[in-house]
Structure formats: structure tokens, C-alpha cells
Amino acid sequence: MSTIISDESHITFDELVALLRRIFINADVAEGNADILAVNCAMCERDGSFSHGIFRVPGYLASLKTGWVDGRAVPAVEDAGAAFVRVDAQNGFAQPALAAARPILIDKVRNAGVAVLAIRDSHHFSALWPDVEPFAREGLIGMAFVSGLASVIPFGGSKVVFGTNPIAFATPVAGASPLVFDQATSAISNGDVRIAAREGNNVPLGSGVDRRGQPTVDPTAILDGGALLPFGGHKGTSIALMVEILASALTGGQFSLEVDFSGHPGAETPRTGQLLIVIDPERGGNSAATYRVRQLIDKLRDAGQTRLPGDRRYTRRKASDDYGIPISLPDLRYLRSLATSQHTP
Amino acid sequence: MSTIISDESHITFDELVALLRRIFINADVAEGNADILAVNCAMCERDGSFSHGIFRVPGYLASLKTGWVDGRAVPAVEDAGAAFVRVDAQNGFAQPALAAARPILIDKVRNAGVAVLAIRDSHHFSALWPDVEPFAREGLIGMAFVSGLASVIPFGGSKVVFGTNPIAFATPVAGASPLVFDQATSAISNGDVRIAAREGNNVPLGSGVDRRGQPTVDPTAILDGGALLPFGGHKGTSIALMVEILASALTGGQFSLEVDFSGHPGAETPRTGQLLIVIDPERGGNSAATYRVRQLIDKLRDAGQTRLPGDRRYTRRKASDDYGIPISLPDLRYLRSLATSQHTP
Numbered sequence: 001m002s003t004i005i006s007d008e009s010h011i012t013f014d015e016l017v018a019l020l021r022r023i024f025i026n027a028d029v030a031e032g033n034a035d036i037l038a039v040n041c042a043m044c045e046r047d048g049s050f051s052h053g054i055f056r057v058p059g060y061l062a063s064l065k066t067g068w069v070d071g072r073a074v075p076a077v078e079d080a081g082a083a084f085v086r087v088d089a090q091n092g093f094a095q096p097a098l099a100a101a102r103p104i105l106i107d108k109v110r111n112a113g114v115a116v117l118a119i120r121d122s123h124h125f126s127a128l129w130p131d132v133e134p135f136a137r138e139g140l141i142g143m144a145f146v147s148g149l150a151s152v153i154p155f156g157g158s159k160v161v162f163g164t165n166p167i168a169f170a171t172p173v174a175g176a177s178p179l180v181f182d183q184a185t186s187a188i189s190n191g192d193v194r195i196a197a198r199e200g201n202n203v204p205l206g207s208g209v210d211r212r213g214q215p216t217v218d219p220t221a222i223l224d225g226g227a228l229l230p231f232g233g234h235k236g237t238s239i240a241l242m243v244e245i246l247a248s249a250l251t252g253g254q255f256s257l258e259v260d261f262s263g264h265p266g267a268e269t270p271r272t273g274q275l276l277i278v279i280d281p282e283r284g285g286n287s288a289a290t291y292r293v294r295q296l297i298d299k300l301r302d303a304g305q306t307r308l309p310g311d312r313r314y315t316r317r318k319a320s321d322d323y324g325i326p327i328s329l330p331d332l333r334y335l336r337s338l339a340t341s342q343h344t345p
Numbered sequence: 346m347s348t349i350i351s352d353e354s355h356i357t358f359d360e361l362v363a364l365l366r367r368i369f370i371n372a373d374v375a376e377g378n379a380d381i382l383a384v385n386c387a388m389c390e391r392d393g394s395f396s397h398g399i400f401r402v403p404g405y406l407a408s409l410k411t412g413w414v415d416g417r418a419v420p421a422v423e424d425a426g427a428a429f430v431r432v433d434a435q436n437g438f439a440q441p442a443l444a445a446a447r448p449i450l451i452d453k454v455r456n457a458g459v460a461v462l463a464i465r466d467s468h469h470f471s472a473l474w475p476d477v478e479p480f481a482r483e484g485l486i487g488m489a490f491v492s493g494l495a496s497v498i499p500f501g502g503s504k505v506v507f508g509t510n511p512i513a514f515a516t517p518v519a520g521a522s523p524l525v526f527d528q529a530t531s532a533i534s535n536g537d538v539r540i541a542a543r544e545g546n547n548v549p550l551g552s553g554v555d556r557r558g559q560p561t562v563d564p565t566a567i568l569d570g571g572a573l574l575p576f577g578g579h580k581g582t583s584i585a586l587m588v589e590i591l592a593s594a595l596t597g598g599q600f601s602l603e604v605d606f607s608g609h610p611g612a613e614t615p616r617t618g619q620l621l622i623v624i625d626p627e628r629g630g631n632s633a634a635t636y637r638v639r640q641l642i643d644k645l646r647d648a649g650q651t652r653l654p655g656d657r658r659y660t661r662r663k664a665s666d667d668y669g670i671p672i673s674l675p676d677l678r679y680l681r682s683l684a685t686s687q688h689t690p
Contacts (some may be wrong), residue, residue, distance in 0.1 A: 083428035084458025084628040113429025114461045114622070118629045141595070159648035161641075169587050171594075179590075181583040232577025238526040238654050239584070241645070242514050245524075249516075249638045250486070250624070252631030257644055277459070277622060279595070283429040284463045286597030293594045296506075299602055300586070304503035309583050 009332055010324030016042040016054075022339040023057065027064045029071030033096045040095050044127050046325050048316035051191025052127040054331060057338070059268040060125060068267035069093065069123045075100040083112040086251075089122030094146070094274050097122050098131055105278060109140055113283035117276040118251040123269035124148070128168035129182035129313070131276065136170035136178030139290070141279040144168040147247040147272040150257040152186045152228045155237040158213065160227045163256035163270060164190050165243035172281065173297060174290040181309035185240035186228040193219045193228070246275040354677055355669030361387040361399075367684040368402065372409045374416030378441045385440050389472050391670050393661035396536025397472040399676060402683070404613040405470060413612035414438065414468045420445040428457040431596075434467030439491070439619050442467050443476055450623060454485055458628035462621040463596040468614035469493070473513035474527035474658070476621065481515035481523030484635070486624040489513040492592040492617040495602040497531045497573045500582040503558065505572045508601035508615060509535050510588035517626065518642060519635040526654030530585035531573040538564045538573070591620040 011019075020038035025031060037060070045053030063069045073092025077100050080086045085105050089097035097119045108115035124146045135142035148163025164184040171179050184190075188207040196203050197219035210216045211225030222228065230236040248255045253273020261267040281289035300308060320326075327335075356364075362383045369379035382405070390398030408414045418437025422445050425431045430450050434442035442464045453460035469491045480487035493508025509529040516524050529535075533552040541548050542564035555561045556570030567573065575581040593600045598618020606612040626634035645653060665671075672680075 078630065080628050080630065081458035082456060083460070086630040111427060112457055113426035114459055115428070116459045116624060116628070120630065154645060154648060154650050156652065157645065157648040157650045161644055161648045169583070171590055183580045183583060231580045235528045235576045235581070238514070238528060241641075241654075242526075244641060245516055245638055249634050249641060250626050250629040250631065252629060255641060255644070279461060281595050283425050283461070284595040284597060285423065285425065285431040285465065286595065289594050293590055296586075296589060296594060296600060299506055299600070300499060300502065302504070303499060303506045305499050305501050307501065309586075
């Protein structure tokens, strides 16, 4: 990782955050929101979640430019009960809405044992693990559900209904980093299809269909009028349906199928909703809960599971912390040009 | 459905409950517990959840007879916060533990917006949908997670770690019956493998492996030293892992891998734990939540999903309500003999 090849450079996490922050501010994002989006995007790049790192910058900017998403939105947090918080993201990004509600949410979890955060009218354009990992670092279990852009045909159906509708889960682990997974309920994420298309790679069979509904391994055929398939057949479809109900019906956000940016050409961000459930594991009556998770992980490794969810991200994070975040020179030039360009509100 | 064929009879739901109740009492189950188990088992048979209906009676009786599970257990309910209830099932069945905690749980959900029920030291030997559907009938969203007997090899692993670890989800739907799904995180449920073995049918490829770890469609090879596989590859494995953490690590129950009834030959019930999360959808700030679920279901049917989760159960339930529950004459004779046999505590 430390070898600098000709077209690649390394920058520190803080340098990347500063660059991204300036880019978002130049795109008329409020400073507080820009801070949050910049850290989130840099975390994805640092951890190797490339489909949600700097790869997303053009999509962020295009969506902001069309006025589809409001970078200056001020989330409205509502206390809805001893264990329920609502946030109206006011057509802004989901991450600032979560950040605004986080203190009251954690308070409620500590007091009540569990709490729900329902975010509506929000745009989630990043990975989901950054939303839940911080809860695990505070000793809490976090679950998150987000609906997206209709791109997935339910098992047995013939038309798209669901977004890639990811689920993320994070739990503290005694004496180790949190166990975190973040997975689309589609067989493959939208971002990974787009990266495969850009790099000329195939996607695995079962990932999607072309515009005639035929199975294909060609990512461009999926993107060009085709559709994704759910993971795990009818069982994965049920999970995707649950996500749509929790993240949209329950929160008051739009369904994946209702997102309509036809009036905003170039916009890419889904205007839907998000639900989080945060649990205090100590309330389970098993004060050794995190030790038990550690034991379970040991059992999994003993059963030959060489790679657990999140392992690859942590390895990449360590390398980025030690040697800097690798970034191609063209990408770096692109980001720097965006960061230094005149702010045209 | 109304045609009575030579070796089949029909009995009413209440008749089946009465029969099962007597059978459980004869097996030294306390009356209150017997009522709950009888209704639960009869519901499964009525709805066509055959792998959890009267098919399970010998397993119940064998487990009770060895003393592995305590039919007279009195669940200990603990109020653990504004939104958290714990129950120690005291080595009894999970359903009486849920029933004991249900009033306080619903109270908390109505007050706080969400609540968690953590059950430990419990035996769950039935389907999971009967645990969540009643919440939806009271206007609440229910999610349930149960760990079981180690029988599933995690994706990429070589030894069993997980039980079939089902997830169930139920939501109210405006103007319709609740939407309910209940699915193992294994590719196929244990009960369905056993039914296939009994009936001499194959199981789908991908369901499991034989004792040498080779893929097989022979259910007896899976049961005879083989193992099940998770649904959906590594993503299904993550879901199974989440279930194990929620239902066992969090509750203080045993892991699927820790269940050891070697001292109780013939015992079949898993002594683990169960977690429920119950949410009041009205707290989402979207008073139309259940109408929105209805809209989503309409979209799914419009997209060609002819069968939604739970549809088959409701069809079967209707037929059972109209014409009685079909039961073979040998099964009926068997149940009646158990019901009338001397109670030998």
C-alpha cells in the first residue's frame, strides 16, 4: 500500500475531508451539512466502499445543481415519545438529519432500552454502515433500513418496485472493533453495477435482467432499461419489502417507486425515508452480551469463516490510516478543481 | 376442500385445540401452558404450516418426557425500562413466556412508540408467524427473531453454527388482513426437510449438504450427518448471524451451537432465546402508514407478484374455517389415543 505508483497519490483522511467540504460548500451546501457529508464520503473512500466514496461526487453535485435536493435544509427533529424520534429532513440529505437527532435518540435508548428514529423526506446517497457503526462504538446495537430508487424486480414479478433497500447492522464486540454489516437487498448494489460498467467488467449471473427481462451479466444492459434482482429469491424479496415498509410507509417518506425526478434532469439521489432501531444490549439482562458476540465470532472463525462482515473495510481503514488514502491523480485533480472553483450560489 | 376422502376427516379448530390441550396436559404440561401450546399448534395445522402443526406432536412429547423442557415452567417477567421487557422462560416453551409478557409489552409500545421483548432460556418449537400476527391485528408492527439448533453452515464455512434462525414480520394493512412473513434464514426449514424425507421427496439443490459436505437433494442425507445451507449466500449468512446475536447474545439465551441435549435422548426442542421488536406505526408521524402499506401491496400485485407472503396461509385458513381442518384418519386416531391415555406424571 505504501508504494506510490505513477498515476496514484495518497492523501490523509483530514485532507480528503477538507477537499470534500470545500466542494460541497461550493455547491451551495450549508457548512454544517457539508461537514457531515464530507466526513461521510471520506469514510467510504478510506474504507474502500468505493461505490459510495468520491465516485459519488458528480452525482451529489448534479442533484444539488438541479435543486432536487436541498443542501441548506435544516432537519426538524420531533420528540415523539419515550422511545421514538421523528425527523423531517426537509428534502435534505439523510446524514445531517441523523446527526441532528442523534443526541436525543441516544438519550432515549439509554433511558428506555430501545428507541426508533424515523427520518422522512430525506436523500440517502451513501453507504449505510457509517450510520450504524458509531452506535456500536458507544456500546449500542444499531439497525438501519433505507429505501431508494425503484430498480429491483420482486421475485416472481415483472416490474421494478423496490430500491436496492439496504439493511445495516452493527453490534459492539468485547475487546474488538464492532461487527458491522451493510448489504443491499438486491443481489448487487447499484453502485457496484455502475462501477462494473465503468470498468468494463461483467456482473454475476442473477444480479439483474436486461430491458427485455432476460438474465444478463452485462452491467450496461442492466443500467440501460434493465433491472436488478433481489438477493435470495422470495426470501430476499420479503426482506426488501420489510425495508420499504419500515423506511417509507412507517416514516412517511416516499416509496422507491414514487421517486420522480423527471423535472430535475441529472438528479440521482433518492428522496425517500430511513428507519433506525437502536438497542441497549445491557438491557437484555445479559451483561456479558458483547462478550457473547465475541464468542460467536470465534465460533464462526473456528467453522472456517475466514472473512466476517466488515473485515475488509477495517483492513483497508488500517492501511489508509497508516499510509494515506490512495487516490488517482486524475481524481485528485478533479476534486481540487471543484474545491477551488468559484462558489456560484 | 369439502370432499371427504376415505382416509381423511375434518375437525373444527376448537375440536383440534381441545384434543391437543388434553395431549399436552397428559404430558404433564401445566393447564395454562397447555392452552397456549394447543392453540398455537392448531393454528399452524389450520393454516397449512404443516411442519409446525400436529407433525410436531411426537417431538413435543419426547422432549417433555425426557425432562429436557419443563411443561410446568412459570415465566418470570421483568420490567427493564420504559421500552424493554425481559422474560426468563425458566426452561419452558417460548409461547407461554411471550403470552405472560404480552400485556406489559403492548402497554410499553403504546406509551413509548416501540418496545423490545427479550426472552431467554426458552424452547421455540413452532412457526414464528403466530407470535407476530396478533400484534398486527392490534395495529402494531411486530418483528421476531429466534435461534434454534445448530444445523446451518455459514456461507464460506465448513461446520454448522446457526440454527435455521427464522425472522418473522407482521404489519397491519388498511382494509385487509395483516401482511405477515415468517422465513427461516436457512434455504429450507428443518421441518420441511423432515417432511420431504418422510414423504420421499427431494429438496431443491442449494438446500443442504451431506455428511461429506457435498451438495445433495436427498433430505435423508441432510438429516443423517449433513447440514443445511443459508438462503442467499453471504447476505443470508449475515441475516442469520444477526438473528443469533439478537435472539441469543442479547437475551442471554444459549447459542444454537450450545444446545446440548445429549443427556436427554429423544429431546428435540431448542433451548435458546427469542427477541421481539414491536413498533407503533402511528408514531412514525404518518397516520396513513397502514394505508401506505396497502398501496405498496397494490403496487406489488400490479408488478405481477401474484402471491404475497401469508397469502397461502390465509387461503388455507379460510378453507379450514369453512369446511374444517382436514386430518388423516391415522393422525386423528393417534391424537385421540394420546388425548385419552392415562396421565402419568
